[in-house]
Amino acid sequence: MPKAKYDYIYRDLKEKIENEYYTYQEMLPSEHTLIQEYDCSRNTVRRAISELTSEGYVQPMHGKGVRNIYQPVEQTAFTVGGIESFKESAIRNRRKPFTQILQFAELTADEKIEKKTGFKKGSELYYIQRLRSLNGKPLILDHNYFLRELTPGLTPEIAAQSVYEYLEGTLGLTISTSKRTLTVERVTQVDEKYIDLKDYNCMAVITSQTFDDNGIQFEYTQSRHRPDYFLFQDVATRRDPRKTLTLSQSALQYQ
């Protein structure tokens, strides 16, 4: 159970929205009402609502109320969410996960790897290559690099189950932030060898750097997805660019 009050309220409201206790376009109870329901301060309610807003669940309207704008997506493809292990994603997408280890090695980062992964030259790393299947169909090819200093004791057996369970559960590592970039790349021979690509000649590729709660990067991963089973979701909020700072920023814009 979440120990933070705002986190409890956040999860409770989110669950009510997802399960259509509040319907699309319906107003949530006012802050004042929520304060009484959850017996807490205004700030605490507002914090929960603020997180729901940043995830695109609700839209607060000045002077009016907070509107539910959550619409479930149709689950035909494999959706990518927050920082999730493959196993967690599979469960969320209601599919049966299976992992096949293709490679498991220990290596030391050279300059080429530093440039690619962000790990300093000389870092001791694990390199793992895995084929991920959902409901028996091979869909994703993962190339992982883990910093051995922060993830000691990794084995192929753990890699076949869940690395994140091991890191969080056994090692007590706290996973915090992941920066991801998404591109479309040509298929490689390895892709073609393991994944049935029909006539597609490209893959959806997510590369991610993941940090622990000390801001230290412990993972670099390239995840290559079969394009027709891939769906990535995102919510953006507008920051009016007309309100930029009048500092040195604009000077650097076109350096």
Place this chain on the structure above:
Amino acid sequence: MPKAKYDYIYRDLKEKIENEYYTYQEMLPSEHTLIQEYDCSRNTVRRAISELTSEGYVQPMHGKGVRNIYQPVEQTAFTVGGIESFKESAIRNRRKPFTQILQFAELTADEKIEKKTGFKKGSELYYIQRLRSLNGKPLILDHNYFLRELTPGLTPEIAAQSVYEYLEGTLGLTISTSKRTLTVERVTQVDEKYIDLKDYNCMAVITSQTFDDNGIQFEYTQSRHRPDYFLFQDVATRRDPRKTLTLSQSALQYQ
């Protein structure tokens, strides 16, 4: 200039981070110090930092401080940011934008359009098809649907410049939240006609629903990008799934 204090602090710190006034892995000044620098309350500083955190700029560490974890991405591709007009993106990516109108029409949503765009059947819409070029090279094919009720007076001339400038500037519309999904799709004949795709047989496709500050959807857009010039960035933070609520949620998981 931003009138909100927290917004000023947020933009100021962000600018200092981007311009490497604070270097990668360096600690930001403590909250206490920032309070004095900006002459404000602790909550105000914390709000600014919280937004930088959610954008992957910094990593707060309990009891230690706040670490800068921002690394600039190499700008070989066209990066997609928050809610931006094409023109804004082009400027941010230091490229010269050009727009060619392929179609401009008014239409009424039928069931097929409702299912696709989320606009109710019977809604009066503008439909615009545009080819977007950067530095003279055609790279993106946009299909826009705008709700006429909220975006009256759109013309091909406006569409050739910046629709967002018109909506925000002339109409006073406030653009709030955009839900986007990213997929990889096969090329269409229209794609091939206008965009030089080499031998790629797919496109990176962003579909987005955009809402105003009343939570009303006024835009649906499908943006088809040439894959080799496409790069999408994202930051995710971990919410430990082990801390889920013990409510009806789990019961619904596998309904």
Place this chain on the structure above:
DNA sequence: GCCGATTTGTCCGTATGTATC
């Protein structure tokens, strides 16, 4: 190992402003 200083995390109460109705 302990203790105090520092720093971030959570929570509260209040005041004021602004938009809506």
Place this chain on the structure above:
DNA sequence: CGATACATACGGACAAATCGG
């Protein structure tokens, strides 16, 4: 105009993690 609702900002209290002496 007043009542309601969200937005911003302040100040204070206590907890939890970290660090240095």
